[in-house]
Amino acid sequence: MLIFDRNMIFRINEEDKKNVLMFLAEKLEKKGYVKHSYINAILKRESKYPTGIQAGKLGVAIPHTDAEHVIKNGITVGILEKPVQFQRIDNPDVAINVNFIIMLALKQAHGQIDVLQNITNFIVQEKVIQNILNDNNLDHVYNIISKNL
Numbered sequence: 001m002l003i004f005d006r007n008m009i010f011r012i013n014e015e016d017k018k019n020v021l022m023f024l025a026e027k028l029e030k031k032g033y034v035k036h037s038y039i040n041a042i043l044k045r046e047s048k049y050p051t052g053i054q055a056g057k058l059g060v061a062i063p064h065t066d067a068e069h070v071i072k073n074g075i076t077v078g079i080l081e082k083p084v085q086f087q088r089i090d091n092p093d094v095a096i097n098v099n100f101i102i103m104l105a106l107k108q109a110h111g112q113i114d115v116l117q118n119i120t121n122f123i124v125q126e127k128v129i130q131n132i133l134n135d136n137n138l139d140h141v142y143n144i145i146s147k148n149l
Contacts, residue, residue, distance in 0.1 A: 009141055012024075013080075025038055033105045034070050042064075057126065058099060058126055059098035072107060075103060080101065085097060102119055
């Protein structure tokens, strides 16, 4: 079961990908979802296997790493005030501007496929993602994400 806590949604005003990833990973660690090793593992994995996805006009990233760094299933969401460049998952030579990040902490490796499929089905709803980016009320954002995941 994937745990999504309302307090794990953040508006982030940062232009550096590494800092954004570290910020979200640290939030997962502070809430007890991941081990301290998760932070370096997420950075290392993103450099080898990028997670940027062009979803229509929007850029989304779904960073995740190996289950050995996870204590319990959860996600954190970053809504970026300024786009941050991520390499594309399907073409790492191409960078895209990302405004929306769903960082995953999954304890069972075999569960990643189902969760990633649900998230993919969610992020291709360009209008829904755009509404999230424009909504300053994080309770609304939580409700939209919860309903769609």
